[in-house]
Amino acid sequence: MKIIIKNGRIIDPSQDMDGIGDIHIENGKITKIVVRRNGETEKRRAGKTEGPNGKSVEGNAEGHSVAESPRQREIDAAGLFVMPGLIDMHTHLREPGFEYKETIKTGTAAAVKGGFTAVCAMPNTNPVNDNSSVTDFIIRKAIQEGACTVYPIGAITRGQKGEELAEMGIMFGEGCVAFSDDGRPVMNSQIMRRALEYSRSFNVPIISHCEDLNLSEGGVMNEGLLSVTLGLRGIPAEAEETMIARDIALAGLARGRLHIAHVSTRGSVRLVREAKERGMDITAETCPHYFSAGEKAVLGYNTNAKVNPPLRTEEDMEAIKLGLKDGTIDVIATDHAPHHRDEKLMEFDHAPFGISGLETALGLSLRLVEEGVLTVGQLVKKMALNPARILGLNKGTLRSGSDADITIVDLKKEFSVKAEEFASKGKNTPFDGWILKGTPVLTMCKGKIYE
Amino acid sequence: MLKDLVGIKDISKGDIESVLDTASSFKDVLKRDIKKVPALRGKTAVNLFFEPSTRTRTSFELAEKRLSLDVVNIAATTSSLVKGESLIDTALNVQALGADFIIIRHPSSGSPHLLSRHVRASVINAGDGINEHPTQALLDAFTIKEKMGGIEGLSIAIVGDILHSRVAKSNSYLLTKFGAEVRLIGPPTLVPRDLESLGVKVFHDMEGGLRDVDVVMMLRIQMERQDKGFFPSTLEYSRYWGLTAERLLKAKKEAIVMHPGPMNRGVEIASEIADSERSVILDQVTNGLAVRMAVMYLLGGVRE
Numbered sequence: 197m198k199i200i201i202k203n204g205r206i207i208d209p210s211q212d213m214d215g216i217g218d219i220h221i222e223n224g225k226i227t228k229i230v231v232r233r234n235g236e237t238e239k240r241r242a243g244k245t246e247g248p249n250g251k252s253v254e255g256n257a258e259g260h261s262v263a264e265s266p267r268q269r270e271i272d273a274a275g276l277f278v279m280p281g282l283i284d285m286h287t288h289l290r291e292p293g294f295e296y297k298e299t300i301k302t303g304t305a306a307a308v309k310g311g312f313t314a315v316c317a318m319p320n321t322n323p324v325n326d327n328s329s330v331t332d333f334i335i336r337k338a339i340q341e342g343a344c345t346v347y348p349i350g351a352i353t354r355g356q357k358g359e360e361l362a363e364m365g366i367m368f369g370e371g372c373v374a375f376s377d378d379g380r381p382v383m384n385s386q387i388m389r390r391a392l393e394y395s396r397s398f399n400v401p402i403i404s405h406c407e408d409l410n411l412s413e414g415g416v417m418n419e420g421l422l423s424v425t426l427g428l429r430g431i432p433a434e435a436e437e438t439m440i441a442r443d444i445a446l447a448g449l450a451r452g453r454l455h456i457a458h459v460s461t462r463g464s465v466r467l468v469r470e471a472k473e474r475g476m477d478i479t480a481e482t483c484p485h486y487f488s489a490g491e492k493a494v495l496g497y498n499t500n501a502k503v504n505p506p507l508r509t510e511e512d513m514e515a516i517k518l519g520l521k522d523g524t525i526d527v528i529a530t531d532h533a534p535h536h537r538d539e540k541l542m543e544f545d546h547a548p549f550g551i552s553g554l555e556t557a558l559g560l561s562l563r564l565v566e567e568g569v570l571t572v573g574q575l576v577k578k579m580a581l582n583p584a585r586i587l588g589l590n591k592g593t594l595r596s597g598s599d600a601d602i603t604i605v606d607l608k609k610e611f612s613v614k615a616e617e618f619a620s621k622g623k624n625t626p627f628d629g630w631i632l633k634g635t636p637v638l639t640m641c642k643g644k645i646y647e
Numbered sequence: 648m649l650k651d652l653v654g655i656k657d658i659s660k661g662d663i664e665s666v667l668d669t670a671s672s673f674k675d676v677l678k679r680d681i682k683k684v685p686a687l688r689g690k691t692a693v694n695l696f697f698e699p700s701t702r703t704r705t706s707f708e709l710a711e712k713r714l715s716l717d718v719v720n721i722a723a724t725t726s727s728l729v730k731g732e733s734l735i736d737t738a739l740n741v742q743a744l745g746a747d748f749i750i751i752r753h754p755s756s757g758s759p760h761l762l763s764r765h766v767r768a769s770v771i772n773a774g775d776g777i778n779e780h781p782t783q784a785l786l787d788a789f790t791i792k793e794k795m796g797g798i799e800g801l802s803i804a805i806v807g808d809i810l811h812s813r814v815a816k817s818n819s820y821l822l823t824k825f826g827a828e829v830r831l832i833g834p835p836t837l838v839p840r841d842l843e844s845l846g847v848k849v850f851h852d853m854e855g856g857l858r859d860v861d862v863v864m865m866l867r868i869q870m871e872r873q874d875k876g877f878f879p880s881t882l883e884y885s886r887y888w889g890l891t892a893e894r895l896l897k898a899k900k901e902a903i904v905m906h907p908g909p910m911n912r913g914v915e916i917a918s919e920i921a922d923s924e925r926s927v928i929l930d931q932v933t934n935g936l937a938v939r940m941a942v943m944y945l946l947g948g949v950r951e
Contacts, residue, residue, distance in 0.1 A: 420841060421842070542734065
């Protein structure tokens with residue numbers, strides 16, 4: 197079937213494109229892209245009742261209208277933003293082993309609902325994705341049941357125990373795009389060095405969960421006055437920062453490719469910025485919750501705000517935004533970590549860490565556009581193009597010939613976060629009830645439409 | 648009046664005063680030949696203890712009996728928690744059996760707060776993790792008032808493991824609400840500087856911290872802190888932060904010495920001090936009964 201997305205404002209940083217035009221899709225691939233007018237000009241014209249072609253625009257409140265015929269479908273995207281499908285570098289799909297929290301089916305359904313066309317599945321499943329059989333299982337299951345593309349991330353070490361390297365090469369051959377012991381750091385510096393060295397054979401990044409387990413031991417929230425007054429054990433910012441400093445040093449020694457996961461503190465941003473200024477080939481991500489909510493979200497012992505690394509202070513949130521703005525932080529990833537309701541309905545100490553993030557990520561991130569921290573183009577870069585580049589994927593672009601992974605967003609449409617209506621099994625979010633602006637109205641994965 | 652008592656931090660000075668006033672009346676009752684009143688006859692209290700406790704549990708149980716409550720004790724080792732039941736389910740079951748009061752002690756901070764949102768019974772925090780121990784602070788305030796005539800304007804030193812002490816935290820909240828100067832004394836590993844923004848003073852030396860204070864409140868030092876590197880040995884701890892007769896000379900002549908118990912004699916407190924006339928440690932225990940009666944009487948349990 198042929199699909200044409202018409203009259204949308206097309207944002208594609210891979211081609212420095214911001215313009216009004218059409219995208220033609222055939223057999224799941226983008227075949228042609230036609231741009232008629234500069235998008236910025238359009239912005240200045242906004243407010244007039246005229247539509248892009250001089251015709252009046254109808255049905256904008258609802259987003260788009262669709263003209264159907266058996267062989268061709270037209271999607272009217274007038275007034276909407278059309279961008280490469282978002283790619284989440286950091287997702288916990290929980291399958292195999294924790295299907296009561298999430299499955300590949302429900303996790304990818306949440307992804308497309310949130311505007312993502314590809315997600316990277318972290319290996320802390322049961323069994324751990326530390327061998328090609330598990331990698332193969334995830335890929336097969338995703339093809340059978342997944343709404344979007346799933347790229348497995350393999351474990352750095354067997355069983356994520358931090359002791360001996362997992363068979364990275366074989367897993368890479370089977371489809372793993374990066375390696376990480378996410379959820380637990382590789383505490384042994386020698387093993388981490390070897391991982392950074394050995395992974396160069398396949399030119400894949402090592403994604404590091406930076407946390408000094410001795411410093412963070414027993415901690416359940418950010419360490420500071422608030423943790424003392426709540427009587428909760430703290431995780432100091434330094435537990436993250438000392439490990440980032442170590443990993444940057446090791447990446448230099450090993451000349452490996454280091455990607456730092458979920459940066460949450462001001463000091464971490466400073467360390468990454470300084471390393472990049474020295475010309476080091478490292479990349480970093482943060483998550484929407486680290487620039488959207490501070491440690492006060494845990495008041496009242498709200499376990500839905502319990503996440504690792506923990507929500508930090510206002511100053512940290514500002515530093516994260518600055519890091520995104522100046523390019524220190526390359527990627528916004530979700531760290532989607534769904535949990536069962538019963539697990540979060542526990543004593544704060546006993547509830548697991550994690551936020552269900554796929555369905556709020558875009559809305560929270562678009563607040564940065566509203567605040568003037570990022571342009572829409574820069575946001576797309578951090579949520580689609582950069583993840584694709586870091587992982588070596590031929591995605592995150594609308595160039596003709598690429599997979600038709602496209603997200604159409606209504607930037608003006610507000611929605612109220614309703615955790616109970618999440619497609620994800622994990623309803624654990626501290627953003628329940630928040631009003632967010634910017635709704636993905638249509639997600640297309642290789643030509644398949646979800647709306 | 649409130650439904651629950653989960654902490655001192657978020658309750659008003661007025662609420663605290665009414666507990667202290669009511670406790671005075673109950674203290675008179677406890678001096679009588681017949682020490683029992685029918686105030687809460689027909690109601691039920693469940694003591695849900697997930698940590699070992701003799702002193703606090705006995706005090707609550709006696710206070711409950713003096714109020715004519717029916718009392719059930721549940722200890723963690725005998726409860727279904729070991730079978731994997733969640734805290735909320737345990738509490739809902741206890742409530743379904745007719746509990747009007749749930750007195751909870753739990754190693755996780757915020758557990759009483761969690762319960763209070765899920766049950767109709769009055770929840771009383773008998774110590775949660777490293778957060779609060781509100782009835783201890785109330786009985787300490789009652790004792791200070793009784794001995795010193797008031798709280799406002801007093802200088803009160805709390806010495807020991809402040810970081811892990813729910814007693815120190817509840818007392819700091821209460822005493823600052825009443826206009827006392829609170830000094831927290833201990834090694835930097837156990838007394839976070841951050842606390843100064845709560846309006847208390849932090850000292851790391853006994854000599855400076857104890858100078859001219861009216862009240863010295865010693866905390867129990869837990870042996871396991873030594874293993875976690877908070878200090879090298881109890882011997883060294885006591886050499887620097889133990890209360891000796893010599894150190895007590897720094898305080899005012901009429902200063903009183905308190906301890907929530909159980910004491911480590913010779914570690915945080917010298918026996919000669921603990922047993923001296925300055926010590927009001929046993930008065931604290933007696934007053935605990937009256938204060939806990941007052942709290943339960945005022946909360947009232949489940950109200951239809």
